[in-house]
Amino acid sequence: MDRRALITLVSCCLAFVSTTTLRDLSRPDTETVDFLQSLQDEVEQEFDREIQFDQDESFPVTDPVDPLTALNANYSDLLFEGDIRLSHEAILSLQGDHRSRRQAVRAPNLLWRDGVPYTLGEGLSATKRKVIREAIAFWNRETCVNFRARGTEDHYLYFVGHDQGCWSTVGRDKKQTQQWISIGDGCQLFGIAAHEIGHALGVMHQQSRPDRDDFVSIMWSRIKRKVEGNFAKARTTNTYDLPYDYGSVMHYGPTSFANNPKTHTISAKDANYLLTMGNREGPSFLDVALVNKLYSCQDRCPDIGCENGGYPDSRNCGVCKCAPVFTGTYCELPWFGPSSCGGSETVTEEWQTFDRKVVKDQHCIFHFEAPEGSKVEFDLEKVDGLCNYGCYEDRVEFRVDRDRLSTGYRFCCPVNPSRRFTADSSSAPVILKSTKNQTSVLFRYRAV
């Protein structure tokens, strides 16, 4: 039989498979049901429904529902934390050690030891194929994980497009040889595909990190009944000492699992991070760093003295991977953006005004430099852009954290009243980016 005939034959039979849905695949066993119930009980005991919270500020967000939650609505009974297909293996791993759950599943048997073979299933539209290929290429380029088209391997990732929703298993699950990642209708966004692949590589959600209570408040009284288990917290630390990142592509949006989609179930302890949560543009610097740690990629390179939080690129050990405000072989230089439209701004004790607009596809980084020993203070007066959680299309971002590794305060919705905040140090990068329409910003700044 020639190759083409073989391909036709295979296509016919795969097409046959593609009416199978998650509901057919999932026959939750007693163990799974017990696990989810125990999480639910644990969480119900942990909080007091009577607690009253202050109303959060609300924004004219175009689409308040986190796309992942909305797209997976019909499978909320089958998926854990919104989009995770829990496998038997994962349950064993998660239940062990006092039901410890982790942001990254460390159990070595859940990692892909010899690259990740994958197949794009029948019925994936051209757009979905393109997005999946881009997401795979991203993780290949940014980490030492090797994705490759499946040859004869028994165990592989199988991207399907015919089912509802966007979901994946966490890590490599020995029990599924053809391990599904669903990119259903509406899921064909680079950020969503990259998120689901992140799960398949072994990454859990950011806000289930064991230290999350230092960064976010869960508004228990606003969560739908019986889904509170999705907010259970990891017990065992495995964050590899990476900072918490509100802008992680693995972070829930602020309205996830809300009984009223306009209210927040997650609020940031530092309210300026509220709109940073829900990023669906793509993995952050720290998302990439986590996968590189999980797969011990940095062990492949000698220490070459990367600066500013960078680390050697396992694909090219002579060059450092930098947080997205630095550049240079060793991340020793400020980065002004891909088209160098940013620059350095000298900050003095006098208030100065910054008034800029960027249009679609512009990405400019400005480095505000105050005298050594002082700090940069901002007074943000006006922002205009497409207003959505995560500000992942149009935004201004203030990296005020000392290390400048985690995603900063993001704004894309009108700010009213104006707000004032101070960076941790004498240097603060501000990123202006538009991928959809345009962003304009008006603020004052000075050294304090």
Ligand SMILES: *[C@@H]1O[C@H](CO)[C@@H](O)[C@H](O)[C@H]1NC(C)=O
């Ligand atoms: C949920 O299922 C119904 C009925 O099959 C369908 O009309 C609807 O589009 C589905 N919702 C999503 C978000 O896929």
Ligand SMILES: *[C@@H]1O[C@H](CO)[C@@H](O)[C@H](O)[C@H]1NC(C)=O
């Ligand atoms: C794009 O920006 C312009 C100028 O601010 C605004 O008038 C328009 O409504 C924006 N488009 C969308 C879809 O928000």
Ligand SMILES: [Zn+2]
């Ligand atoms: Zn997820």
